[in-house]
Amino acid sequence: MEDQWQRAYDFAVEVARKAGEEIRKAGEREIRVMTKSSTVDLVTKTDERVEKIIIGSLTDEFGEGTHCFIGEESVAKGEPCILTDKPTWIIDPVDGTTNFVHGFPFVAVSIAFAVNKQLEFGVVYSCLEDKMYKARKGKGAFCNDQQIQVSDVKDIHKSIIISEHGTDRSPEKVTKTFSTMQKILCIPVHGLRGSGTAATNMCLVATGAVEAFFEIGIHCWDIAAGAVIVQEAGGILLDVDGGPLDLMSRRMVSANNETIAKRIIKEIEIFPVVRDDAPAEKQ
Incomplete structure (x- = not known):
């Protein structure tokens, strides 16, 4: 066929x-x-x-x-x-x-x-x-x-986590973003990183260079290609509340396994963002 x-x-x-x-x-x-x-x-x-x-x-x-x-x-x-x-x-x-x-x-x-x-x-x-x-x-x-695959690290203390601070500079969102990063850093993890591109961050998860990438405020075009790459490398994708990924929600955790993902999710301070597919008047 x-x-x-x-x-x-x-x-x-x-x-x-x-x-x-x-x-x-x-x-x-x-x-x-x-x-x-x-x-x-x-x-x-x-x-x-x-x-x-x-x-x-x-x-x-x-x-x-x-x-x-x-x-x-x-x-x-x-x-x-x-x-x-x-x-x-x-x-x-x-x-x-x-x-x-x-x-x-x-x-x-x-x-x-x-x-x-x-x-x-x-x-x-x-x-x-x-x-x-x-x-x-x-x-x-x-x-x-x-061929690439995610890392086999399950101990959060031995992980590197990657994230971005996004483009929204409203004090409330900046505070929550950095509060989340502080809490994750103090778990403690080996380190926090950020390349400045969501697509590259997801590929770093897929290659095993880092254990997870999370962000609130990204767009579907930032993560769609990387989502396939992460999953096919053996990783998982979740919403920041632990539910399934919704491509239009602008919220995502990608990780090498569920253990790492759910440990990170415990620390994420969620703030509202407008969906990519929201009607124009709500944008």
């Missing part, structure tokens, strides 16, 4: 590499910076150009109107962020824009593909490192074609 999504998977890897090359070239030129929602959440012309490259390439390959798209820059311009049963690409063209602007060497292209609201595959290209992470449902996870 023909594998109907293999072609899409292979093409996604090609497109991610092409997009990564564009990002590297842009990094060698003068970068013009605009502000999006805050001085921290920076966006460059590169985001828009790379998203156009990705969506344009996919549309040319598979035909106009055959697939749907959820892209960070498209949503920022008012496109709906609704996941339907139709074949859908979920795209973050430059995950780690702030890193990119400052020359901090973790920037990723994230491309995921879902059908019937279920993720089929994910591709994350850490373009400054030249590391291509990819995974298909039921077929394992890989980095530069070498």
Whole structure:
């Protein structure tokens, strides 16, 4: 029986590499910076150009109107962020824009593909490192074609946990974010880290470099590709309240195993965020 999504998977890897090359070239030129929602959440012309490259390439390959798209820059311009049963690409063209602007060497292209609201595959290209992470449902996870797997650490005291402080600088949310980090650090764990890109953080969980990554305030395009990679590397995904992951909830814990995940969840101070698929008037 023909594998109907293999072609899409292979093409996604090609497109991610092409997009990564564009990002590297842009990094060698003068970068013009605009502000999006805050001085921290920076966006460059590169985001828009790379998203156009990705969506344009996919549309040319598979035909106009055959697939749907959820892209960070498209949503920022008012496109709906609704996941339907139709074949859908979920795209973050430059995950780690702030890193990119400052020359901090973790920037990723994230491309995921879902059908019937279920993720089929994910591709994350850490373009400054030249590391291509990819995974298909039921077929394992890989980095530069070498199979990867999560760590076997179950003792929280021997773990490294990764997280981010996000772009919302409201005092209440900053306080809760850092209170959570303080409590986890004082469990104690071996350390807390952050690469500045959710997609890369999830891939670090998948390779076993860290035991878990959690964050409140991320978006579906930040984590969709990484979610497949983590699961196919043997890890788990949960909501920060311990329930199943909801891709649109903007809340996630990814970990090497349930023991580590649930221990972290005990320390997380939850604060409200607006869902990605919320009606526009609630955004």
